[in-house]
Amino acid sequence: xxxxxxxxxxxxxxxxxxxxxxxxxxxxxxxxxxxxxxxxxxxxxxxxxxxxxxxxxxxxxxxxxxxxxxxxxxxxxxxxxxxxxxxxxxxxxxxxxxxxxxxxxxxxxxxxxxxxxxxxxxxxxxxxxxxxxxxxxxxxxxxxxxxxxxxxxxxxxxxxxxxxxxxxxxxxxxxxxxxxxxxxxxxxxxxxxxxxxxxxxxxxxxxxxxxxxxxxxxxxxxxxxxxxxxxxxxxxxxxxxxxxxxxxxxxxxxxxxxxxxxxxxxxxxxxxxxxxxxxxxxxxxxxxxxxxxxxxxxxxxxxxxxxxxxxxxxxxxxxxxxxxxxxxxxxxxxxxxxxxxxxxxxxxxxx
Amino acid sequence: xxxxxxxxxxxxxxxxxxxxxxxxxxxxxxxxxxxxxxxxxxxxxxxxxxxxxxxxxxxxxxxxxxxxxxxxxxxxxxxxxxxxxxxxxxxxxxxxxxxxxxxxxxxxxxxxxxxxxxxxxxxxxxxxxxxxxxxxxxxxxxxxxxxxxxxxxxxxxxxxxxxxxxxxxxxxxxxxxxxxxxxxxxxxxxxxxxxxxxxxxxxxxxxxxxxxxxxxxxxxxxxxxxxxxxxxxxxxxxxxxxxxxxxxxxxxxxxxxxxxxxxxxxxxxxxxxxxxxxxxxxxxxxxxxxxxxxxxxxxxxxxxxxxxxxxxxxxxxxxxxxxxxxxxxxxxxxxxxxxxxxxxxxxxxxxx
Ligand SMILES: N[C@@H](CCC(=O)N[C@@H](CS)C(=O)NCC(=O)O)C(=O)O
Numbered sequence: 245x246x247x248x249x250x251x252x253x254x255x256x257x258x259x260x261x262x263x264x265x266x267x268x269x270x271x272x273x274x275x276x277x278x279x280x281x282x283x284x285x286x287x288x289x290x291x292x293x294x295x296x297x298x299x300x301x302x303x304x305x306x307x308x309x310x311x312x313x314x315x316x317x318x319x320x321x322x323x324x325x326x327x328x329x330x331x332x333x334x335x336x337x338x339x340x341x342x343x344x345x346x347x348x349x350x351x352x353x354x355x356x357x358x359x360x361x362x363x364x365x366x367x368x369x370x371x372x373x374x375x376x377x378x379x380x381x382x383x384x385x386x387x388x389x390x391x392x393x394x395x396x397x398x399x400x401x402x403x404x405x406x407x408x409x410x411x412x413x414x415x416x417x418x419x420x421x422x423x424x425x426x427x428x429x430x431x432x433x434x435x436x437x438x439x440x441x442x443x444x445x446x447x448x449x450x451x452x453x454x455x456x457x458x459x460x461x462x463x464x465x466x467x468x469x470x471x472x473x474x475x476x477x478x479x480x481x482x483x484x485x486x487x488x489x490x491x492x493x494x495x496x497x498x499x500x501x502x503x504x505x506x507x508x509x510x511x512x513x514x515x516x517x518x519x520x521x522x523x524x525x526x527x528x529x530x531x532x533x534x535x536x537x538x539x540x541x542x543x544x545x546x547x548x549x550x551x552x553x554x555x556x557x558x559x560x561x562x563x564x565x566x567x568x569x570x571x572x573x574x575x576x577x578x579x580x581x582x583x584x585x586x587x588x589x590x591x592x593x594x595x
Numbered sequence: 596x597x598x599x600x601x602x603x604x605x606x607x608x609x610x611x612x613x614x615x616x617x618x619x620x621x622x623x624x625x626x627x628x629x630x631x632x633x634x635x636x637x638x639x640x641x642x643x644x645x646x647x648x649x650x651x652x653x654x655x656x657x658x659x660x661x662x663x664x665x666x667x668x669x670x671x672x673x674x675x676x677x678x679x680x681x682x683x684x685x686x687x688x689x690x691x692x693x694x695x696x697x698x699x700x701x702x703x704x705x706x707x708x709x710x711x712x713x714x715x716x717x718x719x720x721x722x723x724x725x726x727x728x729x730x731x732x733x734x735x736x737x738x739x740x741x742x743x744x745x746x747x748x749x750x751x752x753x754x755x756x757x758x759x760x761x762x763x764x765x766x767x768x769x770x771x772x773x774x775x776x777x778x779x780x781x782x783x784x785x786x787x788x789x790x791x792x793x794x795x796x797x798x799x800x801x802x803x804x805x806x807x808x809x810x811x812x813x814x815x816x817x818x819x820x821x822x823x824x825x826x827x828x829x830x831x832x833x834x835x836x837x838x839x840x841x842x843x844x845x846x847x848x849x850x851x852x853x854x855x856x857x858x859x860x861x862x863x864x865x866x867x868x869x870x871x872x873x874x875x876x877x878x879x880x881x882x883x884x885x886x887x888x889x890x891x892x893x894x895x896x897x898x899x900x901x902x903x904x905x906x907x908x909x910x911x912x913x914x915x916x917x918x919x920x921x922x923x924x925x926x927x928x929x930x931x932x933x934x935x936x937x938x939x940x941x942x943x944x945x946x947x
Binding site for chain 1: 693694780787
């Protein structure tokens with residue numbers, strides 16, 4: 245490496261990055277360090293991944309069940325959806341959603357409000373936002389409520405095992421979860437108001453919305469593309485899982501008078517989950533790794549911010565690529581661990 | 596799970612061994628004889644110059660439908676090929692995004708990077724690169740829609756969104772500029788230039804910022820070029836020029852003087868048409884440039900007609916500029932890129 249004039253080291257991480265990032269979950273500007281730029285990219289990667297996993301799971305389960313529907317129309321629509329979105333390269337889909345959105349969405353000054361104060365424009369999706377006073381006290385109260393609930397559950401378990409008494413754990417838990425945070429509004433000085441996005445003129449034909457929450461179109465289209473694509477695979481996992489439960493179970497459940505919905509929720513799904521989780525984990529991993537295609541449409545994820553801009557501005561290719569690889573490896577291992585733990589929990593305990 | 600971790604760890608171990616070994620190998624090749632060049636040898640052996648260019652910037656480096664590359668940056672690659680291999684067409688072009696370009700050079704995928712790249716201190720000193728000269732003096736500017744009502748950078752207001760390329764000096768200058776004026780802005784940075792153009796063209800951003808030459812060139816790609824204009828202000832210095840890998844001084848000299856020869860040839864009025872006739876000129880400086888006097892090529896192990904071939908096959912700087920940038924309507928006025936003798940700042944050391 246020395247012959248090629250490349251020197252090696254991680255000292256650059258504390259230097260000032262001197263570039264700005266479009267969208268960040270934490271406070272960041274170019275006068276912060278490269279290490280903080282890394283954190284900005286990582287959080288943005290986590291954000292799309294988590295949103296993607298949530299939406300692809302919801303959609304995937306619905307489509308997977310729909311594929312087994314007795315209704316011909318529902319069944320074939322679901323099948324077409326899966327075949328269509330599964331077989332088009334993801335990058336193309338991302339470009340499609342992004343540029344289609346850009347072409348189709350109105351300029352801020354031409355956007356009609358939806359539900360009062362929501363605006364979907366070419367520069368982003370603008371929604372009202374909540375403005376908190378003493379948010380930290382509120383968060384502590386939620387944490388305290390959760391801790392209290394854990395104790396109630398342990399106590400209830402002890403009561404049940406020692407004295408055979410049942411107490412309504414669920415109702416008590418819900419009450420605690422509401423009452424405790426609510427109290428902070430009256431005695432903790434917590435307050436919340438909302439802020440609406442307001443149109444602001446920058447130049448003759450150039451407008452933006454100020455105030456409220458703004459979600460950039462890059463994030464929107466990325467989440468849509470990732471969810472629609474990955475949901476096809478989740479749907480197939482769900483279908484395979486349901487089909488993997490023997491017909492006898494369904495018939496037995498029907499014979500004791502359960503309806504279709506009950507059979508699915510009480511008999512089929514709990515068992516099918518064990519078949520669904522391992523391959524679904526793979527899809528979650530894929531989605532997380534695929535989120536790195538974000539760079540193509542300017543969504544500032546880890547690859548764009550750190551392995552892109554930061555790498556270019558420092559020239560520390562080996563260091564930055566190795567950190568980035570290690571980060572994705574860690575993320576993947578964490579997701580696997582989490583899903584394995586969940587799978588172990590729902591596995592049938594053979595007595 | 597733990598089995599997997601073990602597997603991964605052993606893979607990592609193997610990978611790092613391979614890596615350390617290859618570094619050793621590179622270090623071993625260091626002992627270079629004086630006057631000999633590893634890159635020249637490799638170039639002669641493969642039969643073409645490996646040149647990194649842009650992914651399509653009209654006037655600078657742009658491929659037509661049949662894959663023929665043209666542009667002032669491309670002409671540098673062609674000049675080097677004419678000098679070293681005797682044929683300007685013996686070039687292998689690698690289109691690179693701003694982000695990929697330096698890694699391609701330091702890793703050896705290309706041997707010359709001639710791709711509207713700004714010469715800066717940190718690039719020159721830090722990352723294993725050496726800039727050899729300037730073939731286009733440029734500066735960063737802004738493009739806006741004509742109907743936007745923005746006629747100068749003074750009309751920019753808080754909240755403006757600016758589309759640009761990542762990994763460029765543009766990204767850094769933009770911050771300096773908006774910061775010093777206390778304007779909050781939304782940077783929307785893409786990897787590929789075409790994506791920037793598409794997003795700006797669709798209305799995602801209020802302004803598109805990059806080198807002014809780049810703005811002029813990219814404007815031709817907009818769906819309706821007449822709807823856009825470049826603001827008058829220039830916010831930075833962007834001296835663009837060819838780059839080589841650090842460590843092969845002979846190769847570095849060949850690329851540097853291939854560029855210098857093109858500029859000096861224009862200064863002395865030598866062009867692709869009259870070059871042969873100039874051999875009988877009375878001016879020794881001219882005779883040296885066309886190889887009729889002196890032994891200039893010997894200094895880097897080339898024959899004495901190397902510079903004549905550049906002028907005959909590629910042309911002088913003025914011919915290259917006219918063919919690629921002026922006649923195509925991109926920047927008809929040469930501005931600072933005029934010879935020092937004609938009021939510009941093009942001034943190269945003498946070839947003697
Ligand atoms: N000169 C600047 C910017 C160079 C740059 O990448 N500019 C863009 C916009 S003009 C470009 O070359 N695009 C053409 C491409 O990527 O093919 C630098 O060296 O950082």
